[in-house]
Amino acid sequence: MPTAAEQTDAAALARRYGLSKSSVRPPLGAYLHELWSRRQFVVSYAAARTYAMYAGARLGSIWQVLTPLLNAAVYYLAFGVLLGTKNGIDNYVAFLLSGIFVFTFTQRCMTEGSRSLALNLSLIRTLHFPRATLPLAYVLNELNQMLVSLGILFVVVGFTDGPAWRWLLVVPAMLLQVMFNIGITLVFARIGTFVSDITQLLPFVTRTWLYASGIFFSLPAKLHQIDAPGWVVQVLAFNPISAYIDIIRRSLLDEHEPNQLPHAWSIAIVWSFVMLAAGFLYFWQAEDRYGRG
Template sequence: MTATGATDPAALAERYGLTKSSLRPPLGAYLRELWSRRKFVVSYGRARTYAMYAGARLGSLWQVLTPLLNASVYYLAFGVLLGTKNGIDNYVAFLLSGIFVFTYTQRCMTEGSRSLALNLSLIRTLHFPRATLPLAYVLNELNQMLVSMGLLLVIVGATDGFTWRWLLVVPALLLQTMFNIGMTLIFARIGTFISDISQLLPFITRTWLYASGIFFSLPAKLAQANAPEWVIVVLAFNPISAYIDIVRRSLLDEHEVNQLPYAWPIAIGWSVVVLVGGLVYFWRAEDRYGRG
């Protein structure tokens, strides 16, 4: 080897099989590396949950109080003042299930949009799959969702009693979690390069909130308005409406007569498409994260 070859970085890298750490790995290798960091995802997610309530006097009790207080405000504003509770049995459980499901996705999107921007020092210091950070945020929100669902099950059990259909809540939450992972990865990439998205998301999610049938039954309202069947089908393709519907029909007997059409197939389709699409979309910018 010549003297030039001995000191040429490119030649040395080729000789010893070295590659740039910033290069985007193939998708298969990326997924394997991501799986190998699963303990980090779990630990980071737990740390965020602890840090969220560490400074509060009531501590983690706020995990229960926060969704209850939010539901109380919506119950007063929509159920009582606007009368949306009329004609809906067990409106408290109906409302809580909608709020909990929507909030799960909303917070994943909002927190995910900031997940990389808030950890730039970590990204620039260590080499690891950047998707671990958004996934940790999803895990944090999943933990909150499980607490909320536990509270909802207690309320439904005390008012409507227990039923075998409760088991369907598990696949319903699994499908929504798949959807949320994809959405979090999408907004994590967008939020990294378009910082204004965090300012726009509250308006986007608020509009989505009112269009998802959280405070009232969409099929019942459309039936009262004599809306064509195709309108109901189109509105059923709203992913949040589908996830809310499959959770409600798993928990509430009376929701069987006012359910959206094709909710389960729509929920499955959104979960698979958004999860795969979000992962590929995020991975394609892997070598650009953290560059100032």
């Protein structure tokens, strides 16, 4: 057992040669710089996860296209045909696909991100690196899938409505959702590390969110149909997923114009910057606790 004097001498020697404890949380600026220096790892890790996801399937990466299409087909049959939500909505296929793709992007970032640290404890305990690289890699992996889904959506809208200059608005719309997804993924990555039960709870949370986000029907039109008070539309408009779905639909579908949620672009921008900043700070504050015990 080292004496107090020996501990003091060791600490002074460490400071002299610029050594520090590996478990100490770095300052925010240094953390961001180190995170940027690991960007190649984030890209490589995301690519490896994408490959591993379909490596054992006979059709391989073709499932990147088939999965969103099959999901859309199920929802179209259940809601569009059996429940009749397609009535009164022009180009319902593109309307439905845009809602499903946008929601699934955020949903999978949350659920996969909540396990991103717990599934990589051996890596965390072995190597020193910014822990945020792992949730970011999961977001990038889901972004790859979202880009494939967007390609499908462009084809559908191109055949049904024809191309238009407003499609360019998809780029800032997607950038805003990526910012939001990074923030919310970092939040659930920290929660999932210390509260393992969150992975069991998330499917119920996201399923409720799914039905409240106007994916299968136009929220303003549905609320007007049931004669809901105007303030209800305003409150539901603050749902970030509803805002992201709406700005994507505005960018692609001319028929969606009459059914816009109020101030969707402004709400999407605010949610993106607030969630990105809050999520990053929330995750960084526990940097020195990840992988312990």
